[in-house]
Amino acid sequence: DAMVIQNPRYQVTQFGKPVTLSCSQTLNHNVMYWYQQKSSQAPKLLFHYYDKDFNNEADTPDNFQSRRPNTSFCFLDIRSPGLGDAAMYLCATSAERLITDTQYFGPGTRLTVL
C-alpha cells in the first residue's frame, strides 16, 4: 500500500543535542509538510517542500530546519532541542500544492527532550 512512513516512532534526546526525524513516502507526491502537534493542540505547520522549493512558515523557529534530498524523503532537523520542543512531529504529503488537495499524514514521531 502506498503510504507515508516516519522513523523513528519515538525519539528521546537531551536538551541541546541535535536530532533528525525522517519521513518517506511511496505516494510519489510533490509536496511534503512537517507539522508540530503538542498535547491536546491542533497540528501547527512548520514548513513544506513543493518539489525542491522550500517554504518556511513565518513563526517557525530558526532551530528547526528541513532537507529533502529526493522526492521520497524529507528530514526534520532540530539543531538544539529545548524542553518546549517536546511534541509529536507529523509528516504529511499531497499530490500538488493545489489548495484543494488532500494531505495524507504519517504515524508521527513522538519527541521527548530530557
Next chain:
Amino acid sequence: EDQVTQSPEALRLQEGESSSLNCSYTVSGLRGLFWYRQDPGKGPEFLFTLYSAGEEKEKERLKATLTKKESFLHITAPKPEDSATYLCAVHNTDKLIFGTGTRLQVFP
C-alpha cells in the same frame, strides 16, 4: 484572522447513541473543509473533504455536512471502535488550519 473552533472538546456516548460534532470556521475564502480522525499516538487519518455549502459525504456511520459557517460530523449508532479525536481543518488561500479536535469516547 482565519480560525477553526470545534465543539464540544470532549464527548462521551453510549454505544448506539447518535450525536453530532461541530466545526465552525472563519476564513477568508474557503477552499475546502477536511475531517480527519486521530487515534492516540498516531497521525491524522483522512475522512472527508467538503468544498461547498450544502455538500454532504458519508462513510459507514459517519456523515459530514457543510454550511457557509460550519460543518457537522454526524455519528449514527457509534461503536467503541469509533472512539478517537476528530479534527476539522479548513484550507484558506495559503495553508491548512486545524481545530483542536473533539475527543470522542464510545462506551459499550
